[in-house]
Amino acid sequence: MASMKLGTHLNADVLVLFAFNHTLVDVDSNVHIARALDADLANTTWSKNAADKKIDRAKTMDEFFVELAKHHPEVTHEDIRNAAQRLPFNQSILDAVRLVVDDFGATCKIVSDSTVFGVRSFLEHHGLADQVSEVVANSTHFEDGGKVLRVRPYHGNHLAPHGCRNCPNNLCKGVVLERILQQHRYAKVLYVGGGIEDFCPSTKLPNDITVIARNEVLSLPNTFPDTVQVQQWKAGDDVLSLLRNFFHQYPSKQVAQASVKTFSPISQVFSGSGQVLVVFDFDESLVNKDSDRFAFQCFHPELIKTLEERHALNPVWPSVFDELHQILANEKPELTPELICARVAQIPIQNRMVDAVRMAVEQFGAEVKIISDGNSLFIEKALKFHGLVPYINEVLTNQADLETMDNGRTRIRLRPHHDQPMNCSWCPSNLCKGSILDSIRNKKQYSHVLYVGDGIGDFCPASRLTKNDVVFARADEVDGRSYGLQKRIDSNPTLIKASVVPWNTGDDIYRHFAQVLHAQT
Structure with a gap:
């Protein structure tokens, strides 16, 4: 990462995971982008699935973009990109991303039921592309000579069902995080979430994880596992303050010692x-x-x-x-x-x-x-x-x-x-x-x-x-x-x-x- 000087940070093995919707941005990015492009079509598309508590957002957005191309062929990929770039956000949240990466050398990833194109367009516009090492979201590509944006589920048909009863079929954040943590052992994991879909990951992660959850998540009837430390936030300033306090207090020696450990199950299999x-x-x-x-x-x-x-x-x-x-x-x-x-x-x-x-x-x-x-x-x-x-x-x-x-x-x-x-x-x-x-x-x-x-x-x-x-x-x-x-x-x-x-x-x-x-x- 360009902003990191090798040897100056001892927190490189701290992982900070951000949700995107209602966290990095203040809204549901899928709905907001769709309404910005065609409000009537967006409302029609989303209303058909409104009763489904586990709505397949990849399928819904794919349907929207296909219909959008039919009704508005003049809409270009730049129009879609611009809609994503204009998503409302709190500046303190973006400052928090820069803080954990640029100042403390942590690894930052985004896990979201949004689209890769939308998330990356937002990050690039706000100068955060280099700070975020991975975006896990529903994949996107263009068809018909770049005229139609297609959205495919993160858990596609080429994969076995993830089997989580709490998450939509297209994406289980808990399964995603299990995969991330099996690839590399982090000394500490912090998860910053803002919606009910961010509850699942906390139930599948190892000990010594901190969840920074928006107040709405804390009101869930379920309870977080005893091994999870929970902090609550209401505004972007809260997230920035919580992360700053964590990195100032977290013992760097503990991180440095833990960083020499590695996961072995997958490599051995x-x-x-x-x-x-x-x-x-x-x-x-x-x-x-x-x-x-x-x-x-x-x-x-x-x-x-x-x-x-x-x-x-x-x-x-x-x-x-x-x-x-x-x-x-x-x-x-x-x-x-x-x-x-x-x-x-x-x-x-x-x-x-x-x-x-x-x-x-x-x-x-x-x-x-x-x-x-x-x-x-x-x-x-x-x-x-x-x-x-x-x-x-x-x-x-x-x-x-x-x-x-x-x-x-x-x-x-x-x-x-x-x-x-x-x-x-x-x-x-x-x-x-x-x-x-x-x-x-x-x-x-x-x-x-x-x-x-x-x-x-x-x-x-x-x-x-x-x-x-x-x-x-x-x-x-x-x-x-x-x-x-x-x-x-x-x-x-x-x-x-x-x-x-x-x-x-x-x-x-x-x-x-x-x-x-x-x-x-």
Whole structure:
């Protein structure tokens, strides 16, 4: 975290969890955002479910946004973002978030039955995105070229029901917090809540937790467990004061000593077992660019048009890129393979994507492999640069080597992955990801496969997964850009047995991994 100086804070193992509705903001953010966009439609949508005490807010908001797009196609993602940014709040609550993170080095997370898009829009607008390490809420993505905001339940259909009788089907905060605390042992946990839905977490947390609850929560007929210390608040100033007093009084030595302890159950359950297989596509999935194109965009962008023209005649990427590397070597002899690889190694990667890979391996013992229509040289350099080499079990891709030319200089050579052309109706002849995935599973049995992809080349392996597996398909961007995997799934739904979960960011993958892998333990 940018504002934290390593070694100056001894409270880094204190976790402060904030609810969002009626806590970080003064209202129910779902209802408030909906009414700001179309009050009549919001009232109609919410009134249909008003009698349900455990209303599925993800389903309700998804229905609202679908209808909103039909009735008001002029409403853009920026209009929705602006509505979230204008949510009413108490400045002292926001100051409390900055206090616990910037001044005392605690970890801050948000757990909410709101939407990820709404919460993150609010945080970014108020300069709190860096202070909040994780937002756990109902996931969101855009469809129809960025015109429709879709909301999916945090506990989606790809997960077993959470089984909590007190919480709505789409989100149990107690289950979420159990997952968070199994990933890391915190010396102290503080939970700041404002509604009846914040009662459940207090019943499932370990000893030595402090709940800072709004007065309405304290009036519940249930009672908090004896192990829970309860403080009450009415206004934002109360929260700020309670947190300031806690951190001034809490013994830093106790935190420092406790921080060396770690939870072991999850890491031991999967240690060395390889029960879960995580497969990443590389280009525009694990990294946020096409690595082969990236090289030419950096050093010879004029060749991009040539690339497209040649690919139209020969739809085998390694052959096309091999030809272009010959042109690059001839036209720009000063560009050595070392210079090219050094630049491609720094290819952009989305925030938290690296964390997602590390978490899958370190905390859940998963095997992580890459299946890519890129090339081995660029992938190897990028993995090394981003510190991922120890976490990747295997890379299956087109082979790349260095070749000495007649003039004594070296150039990059690319060869197809398969020695013999593949005859797959979904894949190019040089690389069939589906057959590669089948080969992996034939060598070793896995209980579950998580596949992260974006393009049409990822459909073939997705179609070979089972009902026990999950496909993470990159969703449309707000600027209208769409990706081939989701489109092909939509066109061929009967061929997909696995659960399909949309994603846009590395944070999405991190949250989904944490959720799915925890549910499978």
